[in-house]
Amino acid sequence: MQPSEIQRLSDAIRDVPDFPKPGIMFRDITPVLGDGELFELTIRALAETAGDVKIDKIIGIDARGFIFGAAVAHLLGAGFVPIRKKGKLPWATEIESYSLEYGEAEIEIHKDAIGAGEKILVIDDLLATGGTAAAALKLIERIGGEVVAVAFLIELTSLNGRERLGDARVEAVLTY
Amino acid sequence: MQPSEIQRLSDAIRDVPDFPKPGIMFRDITPVLGDGELFELTIRALAETAGDVKIDKIIGIDARGFIFGAAVAHLLGAGFVPIRKKGKLPWATEIESYSLEYGEAEIEIHKDAIGAGEKILVIDDLLATGGTAAAALKLIERIGGEVVAVAFLIELTSLNGRERLGDARVEAVLTY
Numbered sequence: 001m002q003p004s005e006i007q008r009l010s011d012a013i014r015d016v017p018d019f020p021k022p023g024i025m026f027r028d029i030t031p032v033l034g035d036g037e038l039f040e041l042t043i044r045a046l047a048e049t050a051g052d053v054k055i056d057k058i059i060g061i062d063a064r065g066f067i068f069g070a071a072v073a074h075l076l077g078a079g080f081v082p083i084r085k086k087g088k089l090p091w092a093t094e095i096e097s098y099s100l101e102y103g104e105a106e107i108e109i110h111k112d113a114i115g116a117g118e119k120i121l122v123i124d125d126l127l128a129t130g131g132t133a134a135a136a137l138k139l140i141e142r143i144g145g146e147v148v149a150v151a152f153l154i155e156l157t158s159l160n161g162r163e164r165l166g167d168a169r170v171e172a173v174l175t176y
Numbered sequence: 177m178q179p180s181e182i183q184r185l186s187d188a189i190r191d192v193p194d195f196p197k198p199g200i201m202f203r204d205i206t207p208v209l210g211d212g213e214l215f216e217l218t219i220r221a222l223a224e225t226a227g228d229v230k231i232d233k234i235i236g237i238d239a240r241g242f243i244f245g246a247a248v249a250h251l252l253g254a255g256f257v258p259i260r261k262k263g264k265l266p267w268a269t270e271i272e273s274y275s276l277e278y279g280e281a282e283i284e285i286h287k288d289a290i291g292a293g294e295k296i297l298v299i300d301d302l303l304a305t306g307g308t309a310a311a312a313l314k315l316i317e318r319i320g321g322e323v324v325a326v327a328f329l330i331e332l333t334s335l336n337g338r339e340r341l342g343d344a345r346v347e348a349v350l351t352y
Contacts, residue, residue, distance in 0.1 A: 014266075014267065016266040016267060019266040020263070020266070026266045028266045028267060030257070030258065030265070030267070030286055030289065033246075033249075033255060033256040033257065033258070034233065034255040034256065034257055034289055035255050036232075036249070036253050036254050036255045039249060039250070039255060039256055040250065040253065043250055056212075057210065060243070062239060063238060063239040063242060063260075063264075064242075064258075066239060066240075066242040066243045066246065067236070067242045067245075067246040067256060067258065068246070069243075070209075070242065070243040070244070070246045070247045071246045071247055071249065071250040071256075073209075073212070073215060073247065074215070074216065074219055074247040074250050074251060075250060077212050077216065078212050079209060079210040079211050079212045079215060080209040080210065080215055080243060080247075081206070081209065081210055082206065082209070082240075082243065084239075087196070088239075089206070090190075090192040090195040090196070090202045090204045091190065091192060091204060091206070110206055113206065113210055
C-alpha cells in the first residue's frame with residue numbers, strides 16, 4: 001500500500017475511549033468496513049501478505065475476522081474456514097483453550113477443515129495480546145495446515161502479541 | 177445459477193442431526209465455505225439478488241452472515257455494515273429485541289452506519305423463523321436505509337419465516 005492509503009485507513013478508524021470498559025481505547029474499524037473503497041484497500045493489503053504463495057484456505061477468527069477473512073478468500077479464490085468460539089461448530093472439532101484477562105476461553109476448528117499441507121493465511125482484525133491467534137495457530141498445525149502468514153488490520157505493538165506467535169510470519173496493516 | 181450448480185451446493189451441505197440439540201437437523205455450510213469454487217458460486221448467487229440496483233451497503237448479521245455478507249460486499253464494491261449481538265458495537269447504536277424459543281435476544285446497529293436512502297442488501301446464511309431478520313429490517317428502516325432485498329443461502333420453508341419480513345423482497349439460494 002501507498003503511505004497515503006495507509007493514512008486514509010488510519011484516519012477512518014474511530015477511537016472510542018473506555019470501551020468495552022474504563023481505560024481501554026477501542027479502535028473501531030466499522031467506518032473502514034462501511035466505505036466500499038477503504039474496505040477494498042484493506043482487503044488488498046491483507047491479501048498481499050501472502051506474497052507469491054498460492055493460498056488454499058483463509059482462516060478467519062470469530063467474529064470480526066470473518067468479515068476480513070471471507071473477503072480476502074473471495075479476492076484470492078481460496079476457501080474459507082471459520083475458527084469459532086466453543087459450541088458453534090456442528091461437526092467433529094479440535095479445541096484449544098487460551099487465557100483471558102479473567103479466566104479462559106476456548107476456540108474450535110472442524111477436524112476436516114484443512115487437508116494435510118494446505119497453504120493457510122490466517123486473518124483477524126486485531127493483534128493485542130496474541131492469545132487467540134496463538135491458539136488458532138495450534139489448531140491449524142494440529143490438523144495439518146501450513147501457515148504462510150498471520151495478517152491483522154491492526155497491531156497494538158505495546159502488548160507484544162507477536163512474541164506469542166512463534167515462527168509464524170506476522171503482518172499488520174496498521175500499528176498503534 | 178444453473179440447476180447443476182444449485183445441485184453442487186446442495187450436495188456439499190452437510191446434514192448434522194441433533195445439533196445444537198436433539199431433534200434439530202443442522203445444515204452445516206462449512207463445506208461450501210471451504211471450497212473456493214463453491215464459495216464463489218454462493219457469493220455470486222447472493223449478489224445477483226440485487227438485480228440491476230446499485231447497492232451502497234451490504235448488511236451482514238452476526239456471525240455467519242458476516243462471512244457471506246463481506247464477500248458479497250467485496251464482489252459488488254459496496255460497503256459492509258455489521259449487525260451485532262448486543263454489547264459488541266462501541267459507538268452509539270439502535271437496539272431491537274426479538275423472541276427466541278426461550279427468552280429474548282437483542283441486536284444492534286451503529287446509528288451512523290447508513291446514510292438516508294442508501295440502497296441496502298441484507299445477507300444471512302439461514303432463514304428459519306425470521307425473528308433475527310425481522311429485527312434487522314426494523315433497525316435498517318429506523319436509520320433510513322432502503323432495503324432492496326434480503327438474501328439467504330438457505331430457507332427452511334416450513335417455518336414460514338418470510339411471512340415475518342413484511343414487504344421486503346426475500347430470496348434464498350437453497351430451500352429445505
